[in-house]
Amino acid sequence: MSIESLFVFGAGQMGAGIAQVAAASDISVTLYDKFDLQLDKAKKSIEFSLAKHLEKGQIDKAKLDKTLSLVTFTASLPSAIKADLVIEAAVEDMEIKKEIFKTLSELVTPATILATNTSSLSITKIASVTKNPEQVIGMHFMNPVPLMALVEIIRGIQTSDSTFQAVADCTKKLGKTVVEAKKDFPGFIVNRILVPMINEAFFVLMEGIASPEDIDEAMKLGTNQPMGPLKLADLVGLDTCLFICEIFHKELGEDKYRPCPLLRKYVEAGWLGRKTKKGVYTY
Ligand SMILES: NC(=O)c1ccc[n+]([C@@H]2O[C@H](COP(=O)([O-])OP(=O)(O)OC[C@H]3O[C@@H](n4cnc5c(N)ncnc54)[C@H](O)[C@@H]3O)[C@@H](O)[C@H]2O)c1
DSSP states (O other): OOOOEEEEEOOSHHHHHHHHHHHHTTOEEEEEOSOHHHHHHHHHHHHHHHHHHHHTTSSOHHHHHHHHHTEEEESSOOSSBOOSEEEEOOOSOHHHHHHHHHHHHHHBOTTOEEEEOOSSSOHHHHHTTSSOGGGEEEEEEOSSTTTOOEEEEEEOTTOOHHHHHHHHHHHHHTTOEEEEEOSOOTTTTHHHHHHHHHHHHHHHHHTTSSOHHHHHHHHHHHHTOSSOHHHHHHHHOHHHHHHHHHHHHHHHOOGGGOOOHHHHHHHHTTOOBGGGTBSSSBO
């Protein structure tokens, strides 16, 4: 099955990025969010990102206009979704995702593939509430989507080979590199390794071992990462980091995954990172 049309559920930072990359690959996209404000923000962020590509000479004006014309923004969930692929990029919460997939399963065509951009949740559990669990898969984009080359594809226990193949082919069409997580374990490959590092950076900060700037500088220059873990946490969203830590702690059942109390405090304060203009740093 070749994927020619896409429906993106959730127009936050990831949903907007996914919509942009798909439209830039000539796939027509409907971007849905229940909040008009989020759709406005998504439209602005796509326009801003494309303008940067234009400025750098990576695209011309005709390509910019065509990409924008391929994205439809909507705050009303259609009564029927005809897209070949739906990618959900809503909040990292199992109950909310199950509710969304149950609804989507009723609205799509029998052939539609349902993908989730979850960072850590069980694909198998999300698939279990749908009519066709063999057509449900994890499609984990990295942030920021237009710049990051990788997509992790995760098979739930029920995912069929043809679903995997169609999604892998589509991902390559988007210009991304595919890695396969063969097993549906929390955090898959990237976040299973990355998020405990971010959590540990919060412990180092909480214990007063170093300033945020020095923690980030140490990891940037000492381990050759493009940015330090606290800056990265601000980019990912501290709420998302905390959700993932909580899932690891609960599902993997080991103390080493205990979320850092300082991370929890920042989230309680509404300091979620770049998206709220305040996290570990102020923007
Ligand atoms: N932020 C990252 O770096 C990153 C990276 C990879 C994957 N992810 C995953 O992508 C998903 C989205 O993350 P994000 O950072 O874009 O979050 P975000 O908070 O920026 O956006 C979430 C969007 O979903 C919308 N939404 C939530 N519930 C909804 C509902 N029931 N109906 C309609 N819209 C709803 C919100 O209005 C919001 O616009 C999460 O599952 C996250 O774990 C995030």
